[in-house]
Structure formats: C-alpha cells, structure tokens
Amino acid sequence: MKGVWGRILKVDLSQGTCTAETLPDKVYEYFLGGAGLAAYYMWKECPAGTTAFNPANRITFAGGPMTGLKQSGAAKWSAGAISPSINLNADTAATASFGIEMKETGYDAIVVHGRAAKPVYLVLDDGKAKIKDAKKFWGKDAYVTEDGIKEAEGADFEVVTIGQAGERLVRYANIQTRKKSFLGRSGLGAVMGSKLLKGIAVRGTQTCGLHDPKEADRLNKEINKRLAELDALKPEWLQIKRVGTAMATELFAPQGNLPIKNYQLADFPSGVKNFHASNYAKELNAKPWPCKYCVIQCHNLCEVKGGPYAYRGKGPEYESFAMVGFNTMVDDIKAVAYACELANLYSLDTISLGVVIAWAMECYEKGVITQKDAYGLDLKWGNAEAVVELTKKIGERAEGLGYLLGEGCKIASEVLGKGSETWAVQMKGQEIAAHNWRAQYISALNYCTGVASGPNHERGNSQHIWVGHIRLPEWGIGEVENEERWSWDKAADRNAKFHDYCNIINSACHCKFHEFRGYTLTDMVKTINAATGWNWNIEDLRKCGERITTLQKILNIRYGWKTEHDFQYPKRFMEPVDSGPAAGKIPVGLDDAIRDYYRVREWDEKGKPTKKLIQRLGMEEYVE
Template identity: 30%
Template sequence: MKKQVKVENFSLPYGGYMGRSLRIDLSNLKAISQPLEENLILKFIGGRGFGIKTLYEEVSSSVDPLSPENRLIIAVGPLMGTGAQGAGRWVAVFKSPLTGIYMRSTGGGFFGYELKRAGYDFLIIEGKSEKPVYLWIKDDTVEFRDAQSLWGMNADAAANFIKEETNKEARMITIGPAGERLVRISAIVTDDSRTAARGGGGAVMGSKNLKGIAVLGTKRVEIKNREAFKEIEKERLEALKRDHHLWPTTPNAFRGLGTNSSTYTWYIVGHLPPYNFNQWELSSIENFRPENLLRYRVGHKGCFGCALKCGKIYKSLYGPYAGTTWEFPELETEWSLGANLGHCNVDAIIYANMLCDIYGLDTISTGVTIAFAIELFQNGILSRSEADGLELKWGDPDVMIELIRRIALRIGNLGNILAEGTRRAAQLIGRGAENYAMQIKGLEMPAYDPRVMKGQGLGLATSTIGASHALVWNKFEILGEPKAVDPISIEGKAELTKYCQDEMAVCETGVFCKIFVNHDIANPTWYAKLLSAVTGIEAFGDPSYLWKVGERIWNLERCYSIREGIKGEEDAVPSRLRKPYPREPHKGQLFELEMLLEDYYRVRGWDKNGVPTKEKLESLDLDYVIPDLYK
C-alpha cells in the first residue's frame, strides 16, 4: 500500500517561518497543508507555543489519550534551520497516556531540521490508520506507506529499513515495540538515537498505528537581516566559549563528557538519590567520577546548529556487556538506571540505555518504575508469584535488564503492570504501593531532592507536565547564575521559579536546548535580538514581549490540565520527600511546600487553589479560556 498526496505552499512576509502546518488524517489517509495564522505567530511564536495552543483547541477533556481523537503535534521554531547555536530541537505535544494531562517532550538530532527544510512549521497528526503505516514527507509530497512488515521491529532497525525504502539522507522518528504495545512510558526515537521520551508519546504513535515519520527537504529558511544575525551569533559563540562549565574539553565540562561531567558532583551535593529516594550511601559512586567515565568515551555527536556536541559515544569495556557501543546516557539516565537501582555499573548502564532506546522507552520513567518494583518486593508488598518468579533486588544489573525487556514487551503479570508507570501500577497493586511511587501528577521523578534545593523542588511540584526537571532548571540554585542564592532557603524562591519556568517556556518556542537556556547562552534578551533579525517582526525585538509570551504559554498549559481535572493539591511531591533530609551537611532539612505554594500562587496571579484568576487570563489575552475554568 502506498498513497501519495501533494500539498499546497503558502507564503508569509516574515523570515524564519515556512508559512504552513501539515495536518495528517490517518483514519482517511489524507494530508492537507494549512497557512500559519498571524495571530498564532504573534501570541505563541512557534514550537511549544504552537503545540499547547493547538492541543487546547482540538483535544477536549473527554478524549482518551490512546484514542484516534488525540493529537500528536510536532513543532519546530522560527530559529530552526538558521544555524542559531542551540536552536536545533523540536517539540512533541499531546495528551499524555501516562498522566492524562498536557505533555510536552522535546527531541534533538536532525529530524526537526529536515522537517523545516521540507517546508513545515509544525505537524498535526490525528486519527488512526486501519493498518500500520509510516509517513514519507519530501517537500510538498506526503506518502502513506505500508509498515506492517516493520511492526515489531526495534526503533533503530525500523529507521534503517525506512531509510533504505525512501532516501538514505532522510531523517526520521520511529517507535519501538514499547510504543506498539501502548506502554505508557514509551518514547519517540530519532534515527540518531535521540528521544522525545517523557509522557508516553511512543504509545500515542502506537495507538494511531504510526510506526514512523521520514522527512527530507530542500527548501531554505529566510533570514530577514542576515548581517545582524551573524553579529549576534558571533557574540553568542564567544559567550559559549567563555562558559567554563560548557566549552572545555576536560572530563568535568560538557564538551568533555556531556551532562555526565556533573554526575559525581551531583551526588556529593545531595542529589542523585539512590534506592528509590530511600537510602543514601552508595559505595560504588566512585565509578561515576569524570576521569573514570572518560575511559569509555569513543566519540562525540551533536544536534543541528550546535558547536557544543555534548552527546558522547561510549563503548562498554567489561563483563557480559563488553563491546556495546551507543550514545552514553545523560546524567538522569545514569542515575535512573544506575544509582537509583543501587549500582554504578557503567557497562550495564550503557547496555540498558541502548535497550531502552531500541525498544523505545523513557529511561527516567523506566528506571524509577523498576526501583518502585524492587522496593515493593523487598518490603513484602509484591510477592514472588506476582513478580513472575523473579527475585527483585538492589544492585543487580541482570534484574534491571530483564525488567526493561518485560516492560517494553509487556511480558507476564509484572511486565504488564509496570508498563503502566508507577501511579497506575500502584493503583493496580494496592496494599499501600502508592507510598513507594516516586511521581508527580503521574510522571516519574528525576534525580533531584526538593529538601536541599527548594526552588527546584517548587518547580517540580508545580510543573505543568508533572515531575520534569526540563521545564524548570533553577540555575540560580544549581549554577549560582545569573546570581547565587541559598538552595535551602525559601526566600524569593517563588519569584525565581516563575522566572525559570516562563523563560524556558518562551525559549522552547525557538526551539532552544535547555542547556543553552540554563547557561544563559539563550534567554529572552538574546532571543529577542535573534528573532528580530530572523523574522523582521518588530515586536519580537522587545524582551518584555517575549517574557509575556512565556507566561502566556505556562498559564495555558496550566489551564489545559485544570480542564482535565488537575487540582491544586496535586502540586505536591512524594510523601517520603516531606520527611527530614537524612544526610549531612543538610541533615534535618524539610521541604516547606505549603509556604512555597502560597507565595508561588500569589506571584503567578492565581487563586489559593492554583487556578489563574480571570484578571490574569485577561492580561495574557487568554479570555477564551475563562468559560472553561469559571462555569
């Protein structure tokens, strides 16, 4: 089966935009291009902004996330394809099958670049194909191709097969067996092993019988003022090279080891919590020292338009996993599939990360879900028969590898339960299992302890997608930049949390990498200069205008989840993180959530229940949301 559709071009008077979106109806195998509306551009800019605006309008509270009525929105920003440093990412937005609320997940590599060159600012995918298909998009031509022979393939194998069938220069996203089996923690995987992992995007594609999307383009992105753009980029590259956390090629910097340059330090300062956030001594932590990790590095890779190239290729050296060569896990994965499970076996982590990528699993949620199961087993809540005869124990890489396989393929009772994620799994198991589920709003926790970094904790509790560090990374606490603050103080943390959330929201309209935002190589001031030069839109040159866009996006995301039933009491953290912190030098510290939330709601202009007031919504030009919140 092969069906080809030609779509229409549209023009805009602005640079940076291709002027059209592409709507894919899988139920009827139809494709239609639609012109970008000027109001959408001016109010939401691109990327994450386009995603939430479309989701809010098209996916109501009655829609099941795994139904044909859900949308998968894939969007790039106006800087994609310009070569702007760190602006090579794309966003996937959908109603999450894991959390039941708004979800945004970002991906890197070169897929977004080719989508832009093919002439699209974003895709809207709806419906469900009768049989498995993949999409082949080449400029103005869209083909629906039979993917029945690909169904069951690992994500990487499917990508290679599609390249052979289409064009070896094509870039693509695929799903693995986990997405096909509607595993709620499944990921969308690019052909260069990057993932848009959080929230179950792989299951959304699987529910639509969509195995992948291949894209190749030949169009150019217009830059209105190229000389101004070049000058700004020269200044940004100089700033990047001055950043001692990022630019050096030494093991303790990003160009040396990527995010893993910080893993060991992260544990020392009180994060990287082992054993499902419940024990704190980890004898093998020395394995994560940068100089030890350097032995495994055999190569580098990066996303489009990035001189940093923080992706590192590692080769396992010892034991049964020796010889495995794959992009090394980021800090969060090194924790979730390592320290969180009671081991620091680098060779096993490389192999486990590869398995998650080819099966199509979110490594953070997978590791946290496995830790949840091990702790239940160790405490007698989960029996051996319920664990399908497995003995679940800490520090055993073989148990980790086997559970990854069982989750991805939904094997047995345990595999099926854990494939639902920790919140649903706890509900299925009962017997107090919810007390061991380290999640917020249904999304599994990253490697942060709110008790020793109060602003970051507040950001996790109030995140619009659940427990994601990517939506707010409190650089004031973590890096001491732009100014240093006391991480264990609650003073001023509401303001700083809002600052970081709104900044990330607007910068993900670009779509900038969070590393550049966190280190101030991308912020509303830089972004305003770039947007003005690229698009020629005068209003975009004002940083205060961009700050308001970020606030508008954050509030609309909040309103979507409120419409889905989220209440203020879900701005919370797992109960064990409300107990006194057990380690020196912060022993005894508490996370004063109620005080922080009261201040945060006030700063946000929300009521005492965390609902944006009518006045706040009107000030952000979100009047159309008011009837949904105030009935």
C-alpha cells in the first residue's frame, strides 16, 4: 500500500521501551489515519474503565495519507486520547511541520502509554527512538521547553511540548508546536502531563512512496494555484492570507454569531470595532506565518512593541480573541492577544479559558465569588488586567480559585454551587466555543450530538453552511437561504454529513480552512487516490467518514456516555437575547432534532448504532 508506511511506534513509558508495530492495510482503508487511527488504538488498547489519567490511556500522534504532500493544507496531523474534560474519547489537530517530519521518520503514528518514573521527553530520529530525561525542562513553559529540546537535540527537529498547565493537569491543557499551532481542545496536554511526558522531538529523511506521484504533483499545483487566486480575490480584510481567522468578526457579527458576556448579550460595539481585522492587523502588526507548503497562510506572527502587553509571537485566532475578549467584554485587542499568548506558554486552551473566566465574572457579578476569593482582583466585566492575571493563576494552578477554574466550569460550578451551574456554558464537561446557537440552530445540534470530541465546533462545523458559506455539493449540501439557519428541516442530515466530513479531513490529515477557499471533496478524494491507489469515489469517502464516526460512537458508549447526556445542554441555550440579528431566537425543538439525528445516523432511539448500520459498514468486529 502507498501513501502510508503501515508502521506505528509504540512507546511504553512505564517500561521505558519503544517498539515498532505493523498495521494491516484494512485499518487504513477503514479509518485512514489521523483521528481515525487514534480512535482505532483506543478501541484496540483502552478497555472500559480506562480513564484520562490512567497510565493505560493511549495518546496517539498520527498523520494520514495526505500528510507531507506538497499540497496546501497537507501539514495537518491529529492526536487523540481519552479526555480529562469530557471523560470520553477525543481527538484534536494541529499544523506547522511536526506531522510532516514525523512521517519522514518512517512511522505513521506514535502511540504512547504508561507513566514515566520521572519527567521525560521522547526523541525519534529517522526511525530510531529514545526516551530521555526532561528534569531540567519540568516546570518550564511550553516555548522554553521547545527551545531547550532543540538546543539539546538539533535545530532541525520538530517538537511538541506542554507547559505548566499540562504538568499540573488543568483539564483543558493543550499541546503546542512551533510556538504557533496547538492541539487545542479536550485537555490532551494534561494527558501528557499525567504521563510525565514533557515533549516529543522528531526528525526524518525518509520519503513515503505514492501510488501516482505525477498525478499528485499535478493536483498539488492546480489546487494550490486555485486556492491562492480565490483568496486574493477577496476584499483585503476578508483575505485569510492577510489576517487569518481575524476576518471572522466581519462575517459573524451581522449574523449574531458572537459570544458576548458569557453569551448573555447580542452586541458589543467597541469589541466589534476593535476586533475587526483591520484593527487587529494595525494594533498587532500582524504578518503571515505560514505552515509548510501552505498558500492560505492563516497563522499570524504579531508584535506589540511597548506597554504592559508587549510581546512578539502567535496572533490570536478568532476563537481565542472571541472567548477571551468578546466573552469577557474586554475590548483591548492588545490585552487579549497578550492573555492568549500567556495561555499558549502555559498550554491552556483559549476557548475553555475564556469560558471559565466569563463564568467566574458572572459568579462575581452575582455575589457567588468575592474579590478576596479572586486574589484581590476586581472580576468585573471588561477588566483586562483581571483577565491577564487570572490566566496566570489558572496556568500556575494557584491555590484556591485558580486551581478550581483549572478543573473547567462543570466541576467548578458543581463545587461552588449557589446556582452557578445555571451559567456554566458547557456540555459533558467541555466549554462551548465561539459559535452562537441563536445564530444558527444547527450549532446547538452539533454541540449535543458530536462524538469525536464531545461538544466541539471543529468536529462538526455545520454552522459554516451560513457563517462561512461552506458547501458540500457532492454530498447534497448546496445553496441555502439565510433564513434556513433557524429551521430544523434537513438539519439532522446536514449535521451528520458535516460530522463525517470533519472526520475525513482530520483522518486523511488536511487543513479545514482550505474549504473556506473552495477546496472540495472531489479535490480530497482525487488526492487520496493519487497517494494510495484506492480508486475511491465520493460515496466511498462518505462511507469512510461514517465508519470513523461510528467507531467514535462505540468508544463514547464504552467510556460511559448515556443517552441523557445528549439532552443535558446548557440552560443558556434556551435564553434569548432581546436585540440584534438573532433577537428572540432559541433552538426550540432541539430535543426532537437530536432524535432525528439519531434516525438519520441509523442509530436506535437511545442513540446507539443499529445492527443494520454495523453490517452496512462492515464493522461487526468492532461492536462490543
């Protein structure tokens, strides 16, 4: 088989061993790689009863058949494990060059289990693996650790690391690479921390053969040219290459798709102005910071040259400045960018961070948290200094409120009580992201039914039918009317297709942002065929997505998911706003839409895969 190696590096930190394992072709044909491969190893090696911080938990770092192609977006790679935030299987994805370099070592994935006796990091150098002492890096931030590992091993290594939040088991700790790309959601940084694994360094020189290299090269050139041209045709402040995801403010505000004051308000004029892409570029001196082979170049390198928020580094993505800015009502873009960069250093997911700080601010406003509880900070809405300082307390897991907020707002609200569960905008233990369910009801349905990583906008993305204007015509999702965003008609079918679509992307390993510039399912299936020689059609691609989704659902059930969990959505879902584009809109009928989704997915009334579905997908061996 071409396009993948069929080899996996298995690392046992308890025993201090590294061994190679061969995978049969059928695993790739069923689950591709990336997120699908992470789910496969959880199914294979993490039985019921395995928990996030159990040494038996497997954390998988995996590429796919597209990883390393000279096609824009093919720097993507995925990781997966049992999550400490949702206590279910979860996957997340990043870019930069780690996935490409990992594939060049001669392995498709690294699967880590066990717990080291002392802090360690893993080195994989052109196929040879060694576990090394990380004592001198323990307690350091993620960036300092990356620099230290590169100094020790070589500047040409690609490295992933965690900061103090990962070491101290913040339940939404992330993993970073190249100081700009993050395995953001679901707390996989804390899984690394629980294993005393501070980082992984990879370097390789090996080239994975392709089935049809000439066709792959032709596709790469044609697709790269088309994507770059389409982006250049956009107005300046809607060009991804110019401002990355900061373009979203202009798109989302008119739809009512912003998270404002812990999702209580419809508008925040000063925030909309200050977080507009034009001001973002001006105040943060934003410049493109591309991943390898990428023509879209969505990452930004930013610099604030003076004042209390001076820094040079990663520019915040929309999700980051929306949750840390709009959601807390801090309208100072420099302060928000600085807080987000602090979060990156500590390895804190900025989405969950923004939600837990907003939850704390609402607690403060309602008298549930006092200024004394908050280390003397005035947690009033819009207080930039308080957001920055509270980020530090959470990252350090300071005694008291900082430690509690590191548990996420589900556990924090259960501990604190006093009605605070009412304004904890989370589901299944994971905080809700910066897409407002009032602006498109399908967002609520996605949050309730996602199986890849719990309630996760990036593992569904069906909201972008309206806010990002993404279409999947090959799967029957064409043009829509704007008013359809408040209808349940076809919502279940569209949601299911977007779940499968996201699983395909995160398993083949391609960057989803390219779909904003016209990358199609046809482009993807042609590229997969050129790499592997499978000769798939569009229906084969969908069936693969269905298999990955189904395996993830099987894992959900194994690790404790119950039907009622899908219906335990935040109370704020049913609280309307009284102004703005989505005034008065709440997703009434959501419960019925969830049941309709079960039907569309060929699940039974309890949300479990039916025998008919399992047989159609040829997955009998995976059923428990």
